[in-house]
Amino acid sequence: MTDSVRSDAAGSAPSFAVVTRREKGYQRAAVDTFLGRARSAFEDEAEGISAADIRAASFPLVRGGYDIAAVDAALARVEDAFAQRERAAAVAAAGGSAWVGRARTDAQMILDHLSRPEGHRFARTGPLTFGYRVDEVDHVAKRIVRFLRDGDALSAEQVRQTAFRMQRRGYREEQVDALLDATIDVLLAIR
Structure with missing residues (x-):
């Protein structure tokens, strides 16, 4: 829900919709x-x-x-x-083939990483700490593999909007986030 008044204290219109004061x-x-x-x-x-x-x-x-x-x-x-x-x-600097070659190399690194067995694709957090839910990350990993290997549809926006619940001994967030960022880079490179 956004406020109906869309101006800030200085009287100028804000750049985006503003949520209510409770949100x-x-x-x-x-x-x-x-x-x-x-x-x-x-x-x-x-x-x-x-x-x-x-x-x-x-x-x-x-x-x-x-x-x-x-x-x-x-x-x-x-x-x-x-x-x-x-x-x-x-x-313009290196030519189209160099750009495509880099995207292919990046895609192959992602595929190599995701070829690990389910439940073992990323390092886990300690027994008392939380990380991303393993089953949810593995599900997204399968979608990325199907895109890179089989050409299934996947957009940068879908990857950007990916969110995971947390669990004890889950996958380490920074590793999963880095792979998702690399996937977005590949998706943007081949557009």
Whole structure:
């Protein structure tokens, strides 16, 4: 549910829908600052912000902040634009075959990693700590394998929206997240 009033204290319209004061959303100033930096970097074709940086962006949660889904959707579009520009620059510098070769190499590394047996694809957390649910991660891993090996449909947005519940002795989050990021890179590279 968003507030019907969509202006901030200064009277200017916010960039995104704002959640009610009871709900949490992304801190407005943090989002506006980051997207302003991204816009400047993109328009000036400056180095310093990449598609991976856009994907890794995170913002504090506060009451009355920006609607999370709206910001995440915008970030996905911005990431796609940066990825397309990065691909064009790489193709211009090294040629299309080098770009495709890198994407194939990355895809093969992902397939090699996911060829491990179910329940053993990633390191596990300790007995008293939580990690991603093994069965849920393995299910997503199968979808990624079917995409890379068999050509089944899979979009970067589907991978971005992947979320896992937690369990004791689950898969280590940072390893799973790194593989999902690599998968998104491959998906963006072959678009």
